[in-house]
Amino acid sequence: xxxxxxxGLGYTSLAVMLTAIFMVFxxxxxxxxxxxxxxxxxxxxxxxxxxxxAFGIVALASLFYLWLGERIWDxxxxxxxxxxxxxxxxxxxxxxxxxxxxxxxxxxWDSRLTTTFILxxxxxxxxxxxxxxxxxxxxxxxxxxxxxxxxLDVPIVIVSVRLWRTIHPAVLITKTGxxxxxxxxxxxxxxxxxxxFTIFFxxxxxxxxxxxxxxxxxxRMGQEIALAEVRAGDA
Amino acid sequence: xxxxxxxxxxxxxxxxxxxESTVALLAISLLILVVMVFALDASRARxxxxxxGALWVALVFSxxxxxTRAFLAERDNHCIRGLLLSPIEPSTLYAAKLAAxxxxxxxxxxxxVILMVLFxxxxxxxxxxxVVPTLALGTLGFAALATLLAAISNRTRMGDLLLPILAVPxxxxxxxxxxxxxxxxxxxxxxxxxxxxxxxxxxxxxLFVSAGYLLFDYVARED
Numbered sequence: 541x542x543x544x545x546x547x548g549l550g551y552t553s554l555a556v557m558l559t560a561i562f563m564v565f566x567x568x569x570x571x572x573x574x575x576x577x578x579x580x581x582x583x584x585x586x587x588x589x590x591x592x593x594a595f596g597i598v599a600l601a602s603l604f605y606l607w608l609g610e611r612i613w614d615x616x617x618x619x620x621x622x623x624x625x626x627x628x629x630x631x632x633x634x635x636x637x638x639x640x641x642x643x644x645x646x647x648x649w650d651s652r653l654t655t656t657f658i659l660x661x662x663x664x665x666x667x668x669x670x671x672x673x674x675x676x677x678x679x680x681x682x683x684x685x686x687x688x689x690x691x692l693d694v695p696i697v698i699v700s701v702r703l704w705r706t707i708h709p710a711v712l713i714t715k716t717g718x719x720x721x722x723x724x725x726x727x728x729x730x731x732x733x734x735x736x737f738t739i740f741f742x743x744x745x746x747x748x749x750x751x752x753x754x755x756x757x758x759x760r761m762g763q764e765i766a767l768a769e770v771r772a773g774d775a
Numbered sequence: 776x777x778x779x780x781x782x783x784x785x786x787x788x789x790x791x792x793x794x795e796s797t798v799a800l801l802a803i804s805l806l807i808l809v810v811m812v813f814a815l816d817a818s819r820a821r822x823x824x825x826x827x828g829a830l831w832v833a834l835v836f837s838x839x840x841x842x843t844r845a846f847l848a849e850r851d852n853h854c855i856r857g858l859l860l861s862p863i864e865p866s867t868l869y870a871a872k873l874a875a876x877x878x879x880x881x882x883x884x885x886x887x888v889i890l891m892v893l894f895x896x897x898x899x900x901x902x903x904x905x906v907v908p909t910l911a912l913g914t915l916g917f918a919a920l921a922t923l924l925a926a927i928s929n930r931t932r933m934g935d936l937l938l939p940i941l942a943v944p945x946x947x948x949x950x951x952x953x954x955x956x957x958x959x960x961x962x963x964x965x966x967x968x969x970x971x972x973x974x975x976x977x978x979x980x981x982l983f984v985s986a987g988y989l990l991f992d993y994v995a996r997e998d
Contacts, residue, residue, distance in 0.1 A: 689983070696978055
Protein backbone atom coordinates (compact mmCIF):
# COMPACT_ATOMS: atom_id res chain seq x y z
CA UNK A 541 0.00 0.00 0.00
CA UNK A 542 2.56 2.56 1.12
CA UNK A 543 4.84 1.58 -1.74
CA UNK A 544 1.93 2.29 -4.15
CA UNK A 545 1.53 5.76 -2.64
CA UNK A 546 5.28 6.30 -2.91
CA UNK A 547 5.30 5.25 -6.55
CA GLY A 548 2.33 7.47 -7.36
CA LEU A 549 3.96 10.38 -5.56
CA GLY A 550 7.19 9.79 -7.50
CA TYR A 551 5.46 10.00 -10.87
CA THR A 552 3.40 13.03 -9.80
CA SER A 553 6.58 14.70 -8.65
CA LEU A 554 8.24 13.99 -12.01
CA ALA A 555 5.27 15.38 -13.97
CA VAL A 556 4.92 18.56 -11.89
CA MET A 557 8.67 19.12 -11.84
CA LEU A 558 8.87 18.88 -15.66
CA THR A 559 5.96 21.31 -15.93
CA ALA A 560 7.71 23.67 -13.52
CA ILE A 561 10.95 23.46 -15.50
CA PHE A 562 9.10 24.20 -18.73
CA MET A 563 7.36 27.18 -17.12
CA VAL A 564 10.57 28.52 -15.60
CA PHE A 565 12.57 28.39 -18.82
CA UNK A 566 9.93 29.02 -21.47
CA UNK A 567 6.65 30.35 -20.19
CA UNK A 568 7.65 32.93 -17.57
CA UNK A 569 8.81 36.24 -19.05
CA UNK A 570 12.38 37.40 -18.61
CA UNK A 571 12.76 39.97 -15.87
CA UNK A 572 13.59 43.43 -17.23
CA UNK A 573 16.46 44.44 -14.92
CA UNK A 574 18.08 41.17 -13.90
CA UNK A 575 17.55 39.30 -17.16
CA UNK A 576 18.00 35.57 -17.33
CA UNK A 577 19.61 35.34 -13.88
CA UNK A 578 16.28 36.03 -12.21
CA UNK A 579 14.95 32.63 -13.34
CA UNK A 580 17.04 30.86 -10.69
CA UNK A 581 14.70 32.46 -8.19
CA UNK A 582 12.01 29.87 -9.12
CA UNK A 583 14.31 27.15 -7.80
CA UNK A 584 15.92 29.15 -5.02
CA UNK A 585 12.73 29.98 -3.13
CA UNK A 586 11.20 26.45 -3.25
CA UNK A 587 14.53 25.02 -2.05
CA UNK A 588 14.51 27.44 0.88
CA UNK A 589 10.92 26.54 1.71
CA UNK A 590 11.71 22.82 1.62
CA UNK A 591 14.88 23.25 3.71
CA UNK A 592 13.08 25.21 6.43
CA UNK A 593 10.13 22.79 6.42
CA ALA A 594 12.55 19.88 6.78
CA PHE A 595 14.34 21.52 9.71
CA GLY A 596 10.94 22.16 11.30
CA ILE A 597 10.17 18.45 10.97
CA VAL A 598 13.53 17.62 12.59
CA ALA A 599 12.66 19.77 15.60
CA LEU A 600 9.13 18.37 16.02
CA ALA A 601 10.16 14.75 15.47
CA SER A 602 13.02 15.19 17.98
CA LEU A 603 10.58 16.53 20.53
CA PHE A 604 8.20 13.62 19.96
CA TYR A 605 11.07 11.16 20.21
CA LEU A 606 12.14 12.42 23.64
CA TRP A 607 8.54 12.55 24.74
CA LEU A 608 7.28 9.18 23.49
CA GLY A 609 10.55 7.31 23.06
CA GLU A 610 9.51 5.53 19.87
CA ARG A 611 12.17 4.97 17.22
CA ILE A 612 9.80 5.94 14.42
CA TRP A 613 10.19 9.63 15.40
CA ASP A 614 13.96 9.33 15.38
CA UNK A 615 13.91 7.81 11.91
CA UNK A 616 11.69 10.66 10.72
CA UNK A 617 14.02 13.29 12.22
CA UNK A 618 17.06 11.66 10.60
CA UNK A 619 15.42 11.44 7.17
CA UNK A 620 14.22 15.06 7.34
CA UNK A 621 17.65 16.33 8.48
CA UNK A 622 19.45 14.67 5.59
CA UNK A 623 17.06 15.99 2.96
CA UNK A 624 16.90 19.41 4.59
CA UNK A 625 20.69 19.60 4.45
CA UNK A 626 20.69 18.87 0.69
CA UNK A 627 18.11 21.57 0.01
CA UNK A 628 19.82 24.05 2.33
CA UNK A 629 23.03 23.49 0.36
CA UNK A 630 21.07 24.12 -2.85
CA UNK A 631 19.69 27.36 -1.39
CA UNK A 632 23.20 28.61 -0.67
CA UNK A 633 24.49 27.50 -4.09
CA UNK A 634 21.62 28.92 -6.17
CA UNK A 635 21.74 32.12 -4.12
CA UNK A 636 25.44 32.41 -4.76
CA UNK A 637 25.02 31.83 -8.51
CA UNK A 638 22.41 34.58 -8.63
CA UNK A 639 24.36 36.98 -6.45
CA UNK A 640 27.48 37.00 -8.65
CA UNK A 641 25.89 38.65 -11.76
CA UNK A 642 23.37 40.75 -9.79
CA UNK A 643 25.31 41.90 -6.72
CA UNK A 644 28.77 41.33 -8.18
CA UNK A 645 29.87 39.09 -5.31
CA UNK A 646 29.46 35.40 -4.56
CA UNK A 647 28.70 35.99 -0.93
CA UNK A 648 27.81 38.83 1.38
CA TRP A 649 27.09 38.77 5.11
CA ASP A 650 23.55 39.90 4.67
CA SER A 651 21.17 38.90 7.47
CA ARG A 652 19.25 36.29 5.47
CA LEU A 653 22.36 34.75 3.98
CA THR A 654 24.07 34.61 7.34
CA THR A 655 21.06 33.05 9.05
CA THR A 656 20.75 30.36 6.36
CA PHE A 657 24.46 29.65 6.56
CA ILE A 658 24.37 29.25 10.35
CA LEU A 659 21.38 26.93 9.98
CA UNK A 660 23.40 24.92 7.47
CA UNK A 661 26.31 24.69 9.93
CA UNK A 662 24.05 23.61 12.80
CA UNK A 663 22.36 20.83 10.88
CA UNK A 664 25.70 19.79 9.41
CA UNK A 665 26.84 19.31 13.01
CA UNK A 666 23.67 17.35 13.71
CA UNK A 667 24.40 14.98 10.81
CA UNK A 668 28.06 14.61 11.80
CA UNK A 669 26.92 13.65 15.30
CA UNK A 670 24.64 11.00 13.83
CA UNK A 671 27.39 9.73 11.56
CA UNK A 672 30.00 9.61 14.30
CA UNK A 673 27.99 7.40 16.61
CA UNK A 674 26.72 3.90 16.13
CA UNK A 675 23.04 3.10 15.84
CA UNK A 676 21.95 3.00 19.41
CA UNK A 677 19.05 4.59 21.28
CA UNK A 678 21.70 6.67 23.00
CA UNK A 679 22.65 8.37 19.73
CA UNK A 680 19.01 8.90 18.91
CA UNK A 681 18.60 10.73 22.23
CA UNK A 682 21.75 12.80 21.64
CA UNK A 683 20.53 13.77 18.19
CA UNK A 684 17.09 14.65 19.51
CA UNK A 685 18.62 16.94 22.15
CA UNK A 686 20.80 18.66 19.52
CA UNK A 687 17.82 18.94 17.15
CA UNK A 688 15.71 20.65 19.80
CA UNK A 689 18.47 22.96 21.01
CA UNK A 690 19.29 23.99 17.43
CA UNK A 691 15.64 24.80 16.75
CA LEU A 692 15.42 26.86 19.96
CA ASP A 693 18.52 28.75 18.84
CA VAL A 694 17.06 29.77 15.47
CA PRO A 695 14.93 32.74 16.70
CA ILE A 696 17.91 34.22 18.60
CA VAL A 697 20.12 33.74 15.54
CA ILE A 698 17.59 35.61 13.39
CA VAL A 699 17.26 38.51 15.84
CA SER A 700 20.97 38.87 16.54
CA VAL A 701 22.04 38.63 12.90
CA ARG A 702 19.45 41.18 11.84
CA LEU A 703 20.62 43.57 14.56
CA TRP A 704 24.23 42.94 13.60
CA ARG A 705 23.59 43.85 9.96
CA THR A 706 21.37 46.87 10.48
CA ILE A 707 24.02 48.49 12.63
CA HIS A 708 26.76 47.85 10.12
CA PRO A 709 26.67 49.92 6.93
CA ALA A 710 25.05 47.94 4.12
CA VAL A 711 27.59 46.76 1.56
CA LEU A 712 24.97 46.49 -1.12
CA ILE A 713 22.19 48.92 -1.87
CA THR A 714 20.04 46.29 -3.58
CA LYS A 715 17.45 44.86 -1.24
CA THR A 716 17.30 41.09 -1.25
CA GLY A 717 13.62 40.72 -0.55
CA UNK A 718 12.25 42.85 -3.39
CA UNK A 719 12.06 40.76 -6.50
CA UNK A 720 8.95 42.53 -7.79
CA UNK A 721 7.01 39.83 -9.59
CA UNK A 722 5.01 42.27 -11.69
CA UNK A 723 3.94 39.71 -14.31
CA UNK A 724 1.21 37.25 -13.13
CA UNK A 725 2.96 34.50 -15.09
CA UNK A 726 5.93 34.87 -12.74
CA UNK A 727 3.70 34.34 -9.72
CA UNK A 728 2.07 31.26 -11.28
CA UNK A 729 5.48 29.83 -12.20
CA UNK A 730 6.70 30.32 -8.64
CA UNK A 731 3.59 28.63 -7.24
CA UNK A 732 3.90 25.64 -9.58
CA UNK A 733 7.57 25.37 -8.71
CA UNK A 734 6.74 25.46 -4.99
CA UNK A 735 4.21 22.66 -5.45
CA UNK A 736 6.70 20.64 -7.51
CA PHE A 737 9.43 20.92 -4.88
CA THR A 738 7.02 20.17 -2.05
CA ILE A 739 5.83 16.94 -3.69
CA PHE A 740 9.40 16.05 -4.56
CA PHE A 741 10.41 16.62 -0.93
CA UNK A 742 7.56 14.51 0.46
CA UNK A 743 8.49 11.72 -1.95
CA UNK A 744 12.17 11.83 -0.95
CA UNK A 745 11.23 11.95 2.71
CA UNK A 746 8.98 8.90 2.39
CA UNK A 747 11.67 6.97 0.54
CA UNK A 748 14.39 7.72 3.07
CA UNK A 749 12.02 7.24 6.00
CA UNK A 750 10.96 3.80 4.75
CA UNK A 751 14.63 2.89 4.33
CA UNK A 752 15.50 3.95 7.86
CA UNK A 753 12.45 2.13 9.25
CA UNK A 754 13.60 -1.03 7.53
CA UNK A 755 17.08 -0.59 8.98
CA UNK A 756 15.72 -0.11 12.49
CA UNK A 757 13.61 -3.28 12.13
CA UNK A 758 16.58 -5.18 10.79
CA UNK A 759 18.72 -4.11 13.75
CA ARG A 760 16.04 -5.19 16.19
CA MET A 761 15.67 -8.56 14.46
CA GLY A 762 19.42 -9.08 14.63
CA GLN A 763 19.37 -8.36 18.36
CA GLU A 764 16.48 -10.77 18.90
CA ILE A 765 18.25 -13.52 16.97
CA ALA A 766 21.44 -13.00 18.95
CA LEU A 767 19.44 -13.12 22.17
CA ALA A 768 17.65 -16.30 21.11
CA GLU A 769 20.98 -17.93 20.25
CA VAL A 770 22.38 -17.07 23.67
CA ARG A 771 19.30 -18.54 25.34
CA ALA A 772 19.52 -21.67 23.22
CA GLY A 773 23.17 -22.03 24.21
CA ASP A 774 22.30 -21.70 27.89
CA ALA A 775 19.60 -24.33 27.70
CA UNK B 776 21.00 22.03 46.83
CA UNK B 777 23.36 20.06 49.05
CA UNK B 778 24.02 17.60 46.20
CA UNK B 779 24.78 20.56 43.94
CA UNK B 780 27.17 21.98 46.53
CA UNK B 781 28.82 18.59 47.06
CA UNK B 782 29.56 18.02 43.36
CA UNK B 783 30.73 21.58 42.84
CA UNK B 784 32.94 21.37 45.92
CA UNK B 785 34.43 18.12 44.62
CA UNK B 786 35.21 19.67 41.22
CA UNK B 787 36.70 22.80 42.76
CA UNK B 788 38.81 20.83 45.22
CA UNK B 789 40.07 18.60 42.43
CA UNK B 790 41.00 21.72 40.52
CA UNK B 791 42.63 23.35 43.55
CA UNK B 792 44.86 20.31 44.07
CA UNK B 793 45.82 19.68 40.45
CA UNK B 794 45.30 23.10 38.86
CA GLU B 795 45.10 21.35 35.53
CA SER B 796 42.05 22.99 33.96
CA THR B 797 42.76 26.60 34.87
CA VAL B 798 46.41 26.38 33.81
CA ALA B 799 45.43 24.74 30.53
CA LEU B 800 42.72 27.31 29.93
CA LEU B 801 45.08 30.18 30.70
CA ALA B 802 47.77 28.74 28.43
CA ILE B 803 45.31 28.33 25.55
CA SER B 804 43.95 31.85 26.07
CA LEU B 805 47.48 33.25 26.03
CA LEU B 806 48.34 31.39 22.83
CA ILE B 807 45.12 32.45 21.10
CA LEU B 808 45.76 36.08 21.98
CA VAL B 809 49.32 35.78 20.64
CA VAL B 810 47.99 34.26 17.41
CA MET B 811 45.43 37.06 17.15
CA VAL B 812 48.12 39.71 17.61
CA PHE B 813 49.97 38.35 14.57
CA ALA B 814 46.81 37.59 12.60
CA LEU B 815 45.47 41.12 13.04
CA ASP B 816 48.93 42.69 12.86
CA ALA B 817 48.81 44.35 16.26
CA SER B 818 51.18 47.13 15.23
CA ARG B 819 48.34 48.56 13.13
CA ALA B 820 45.12 46.98 14.35
CA ARG B 821 44.94 48.48 17.79
CA UNK B 822 41.98 49.55 19.75
CA UNK B 823 38.72 48.31 21.13
CA UNK B 824 37.32 46.39 18.18
CA UNK B 825 40.33 44.19 17.53
CA UNK B 826 40.84 43.61 21.25
CA UNK B 827 37.20 42.62 21.79
CA GLY B 828 37.35 40.22 18.85
CA ALA B 829 40.54 38.57 20.10
CA LEU B 830 39.15 38.31 23.62
CA TRP B 831 36.05 36.45 22.41
CA VAL B 832 38.02 34.06 20.26
CA ALA B 833 40.04 33.23 23.39
CA LEU B 834 36.83 32.85 25.41
CA VAL B 835 35.21 30.45 22.95
CA PHE B 836 38.17 28.17 22.40
CA SER B 837 39.40 28.06 25.97
CA UNK B 838 35.80 27.49 27.05
CA UNK B 839 35.62 24.49 24.76
CA UNK B 840 38.63 23.04 26.52
CA UNK B 841 37.10 23.75 29.93
CA UNK B 842 33.82 22.02 29.09
CA THR B 843 35.64 18.98 27.74
CA ARG B 844 37.78 18.73 30.84
CA ALA B 845 34.74 18.90 33.13
CA PHE B 846 33.70 15.45 31.89
CA LEU B 847 37.13 14.02 31.24
CA ALA B 848 37.77 13.43 34.93
CA GLU B 849 34.40 11.72 35.26
CA ARG B 850 34.94 9.51 32.25
CA ASP B 851 38.19 8.02 33.52
CA ASN B 852 37.43 5.18 35.92
CA HIS B 853 33.75 5.56 34.97
CA CYS B 854 33.13 8.07 37.74
CA ILE B 855 30.16 9.40 35.80
CA ARG B 856 28.39 6.09 36.42
CA GLY B 857 28.83 6.55 40.15
CA LEU B 858 27.39 10.04 39.95
CA LEU B 859 24.42 8.82 37.93
CA LEU B 860 23.81 5.93 40.32
CA SER B 861 23.77 8.24 43.33
CA PRO B 862 20.32 9.55 44.26
CA ILE B 863 20.71 12.96 42.64
CA GLU B 864 18.79 14.48 39.76
CA PRO B 865 20.74 14.64 36.49
CA SER B 866 19.70 18.29 36.27
CA THR B 867 21.50 18.93 39.57
CA LEU B 868 24.58 17.30 38.13
CA TYR B 869 24.25 19.58 35.11
CA ALA B 870 23.93 22.67 37.30
CA ALA B 871 27.04 21.72 39.29
CA LYS B 872 29.08 21.00 36.14
CA LEU B 873 27.90 24.29 34.67
CA ALA B 874 28.95 26.18 37.80
CA ALA B 875 32.38 24.51 37.73
CA UNK B 876 32.90 25.26 34.02
CA UNK B 877 31.80 28.85 34.59
CA UNK B 878 34.30 29.26 37.44
CA UNK B 879 37.25 27.89 35.43
CA UNK B 880 36.35 30.00 32.42
CA UNK B 881 35.98 33.13 34.57
CA UNK B 882 39.43 32.62 36.09
CA UNK B 883 40.96 32.20 32.63
CA UNK B 884 39.16 35.32 31.41
CA UNK B 885 40.63 37.49 34.14
CA UNK B 886 44.00 36.47 32.74
CA UNK B 887 42.84 37.04 29.17
CA VAL B 888 41.59 40.54 29.92
CA ILE B 889 44.93 41.51 31.49
CA LEU B 890 46.80 40.11 28.49
CA MET B 891 44.42 41.84 26.10
CA VAL B 892 45.11 45.21 27.72
CA LEU B 893 48.85 44.61 27.40
CA PHE B 894 48.84 43.19 23.87
CA UNK B 895 46.44 45.70 22.33
CA UNK B 896 47.75 48.75 24.18
CA UNK B 897 44.60 49.55 26.09
CA UNK B 898 44.48 51.11 29.57
CA UNK B 899 43.75 49.64 32.96
CA UNK B 900 40.79 51.87 33.74
CA UNK B 901 37.03 51.93 34.28
CA UNK B 902 36.24 50.66 30.77
CA UNK B 903 37.37 47.19 31.87
CA UNK B 904 34.68 47.17 34.56
CA UNK B 905 32.10 47.92 31.86
CA VAL B 906 33.06 44.72 30.02
CA VAL B 907 32.37 42.57 33.08
CA PRO B 908 28.58 42.07 32.64
CA THR B 909 29.03 41.19 28.96
CA LEU B 910 31.78 38.70 29.71
CA ALA B 911 29.86 37.17 32.60
CA LEU B 912 26.72 36.67 30.52
CA GLY B 913 28.68 35.33 27.55
CA THR B 914 30.62 32.92 29.75
CA LEU B 915 27.44 31.65 31.39
CA GLY B 916 25.83 31.10 28.00
CA PHE B 917 28.84 29.33 26.57
CA ALA B 918 29.29 27.17 29.67
CA ALA B 919 25.60 26.20 29.58
CA LEU B 920 25.78 25.24 25.91
CA ALA B 921 29.16 23.54 26.05
CA THR B 922 28.42 21.54 29.22
CA LEU B 923 25.35 20.03 27.60
CA LEU B 924 27.09 19.33 24.29
CA ALA B 925 30.32 18.06 25.87
CA ALA B 926 28.34 15.39 27.69
CA ILE B 927 27.18 14.30 24.23
CA SER B 928 30.38 14.67 22.24
CA ASN B 929 32.67 12.80 24.63
CA ARG B 930 30.57 9.69 24.21
CA THR B 931 30.71 9.60 20.41
CA ARG B 932 33.36 8.16 18.13
CA MET B 933 34.49 11.60 16.98
CA GLY B 934 34.92 12.55 20.61
CA ASP B 935 36.00 16.04 21.60
CA LEU B 936 36.39 17.03 17.96
CA LEU B 937 32.64 17.11 17.69
CA LEU B 938 32.18 19.70 20.44
CA PRO B 939 33.29 22.78 18.44
CA ILE B 940 31.37 21.55 15.40
CA LEU B 941 28.16 21.49 17.43
CA ALA B 942 28.80 24.37 19.80
CA VAL B 943 30.25 27.15 17.63
CA PRO B 944 27.31 27.54 15.18
CA UNK B 945 24.86 27.56 18.06
CA UNK B 946 26.94 30.12 19.95
CA UNK B 947 26.92 32.58 17.03
CA UNK B 948 24.13 34.85 18.35
CA UNK B 949 25.86 35.23 21.72
CA UNK B 950 29.19 35.70 19.95
CA UNK B 951 27.83 38.51 17.80
CA UNK B 952 26.23 40.17 20.83
CA UNK B 953 29.28 39.65 23.03
CA UNK B 954 31.82 41.04 20.56
CA UNK B 955 29.60 44.06 19.84
CA UNK B 956 28.91 44.82 23.49
CA UNK B 957 32.57 44.37 24.46
CA UNK B 958 33.88 46.61 21.72
CA UNK B 959 31.31 49.27 22.64
CA UNK B 960 32.24 48.98 26.31
CA UNK B 961 35.98 49.18 25.62
CA UNK B 962 35.51 51.97 23.09
CA UNK B 963 33.57 54.12 25.55
CA UNK B 964 30.15 53.98 23.85
CA UNK B 965 27.05 54.95 25.91
CA UNK B 966 25.29 52.32 28.02
CA UNK B 967 22.23 52.38 25.76
CA UNK B 968 24.31 51.00 22.85
CA UNK B 969 25.47 48.11 25.01
CA UNK B 970 22.05 47.40 26.50
CA UNK B 971 20.40 45.94 23.40
CA UNK B 972 23.25 43.44 22.97
CA UNK B 973 23.07 42.50 26.62
CA UNK B 974 19.40 41.68 26.09
CA UNK B 975 20.33 39.14 23.44
CA UNK B 976 22.92 37.64 25.77
CA UNK B 977 20.35 37.39 28.58
CA UNK B 978 17.86 35.70 26.23
CA UNK B 979 20.54 33.26 25.08
CA UNK B 980 21.52 32.46 28.67
CA UNK B 981 17.95 31.92 29.85
CA LEU B 982 17.24 29.67 26.89
CA PHE B 983 20.34 27.50 27.10
CA VAL B 984 20.55 27.23 30.87
CA SER B 985 16.94 26.05 31.02
CA ALA B 986 17.30 23.82 27.94
CA GLY B 987 20.41 22.20 29.44
CA TYR B 988 18.77 21.83 32.82
CA LEU B 989 15.70 20.13 31.33
CA LEU B 990 17.41 18.04 28.64
CA PHE B 991 20.49 16.85 30.52
CA ASP B 992 18.53 13.87 31.85
CA TYR B 993 18.26 12.51 28.29
CA VAL B 994 21.96 13.02 27.67
CA ALA B 995 23.30 11.55 30.90
CA ARG B 996 21.04 8.50 30.98
CA GLU B 997 22.74 5.21 30.16
CA ASP B 998 21.00 2.23 28.69
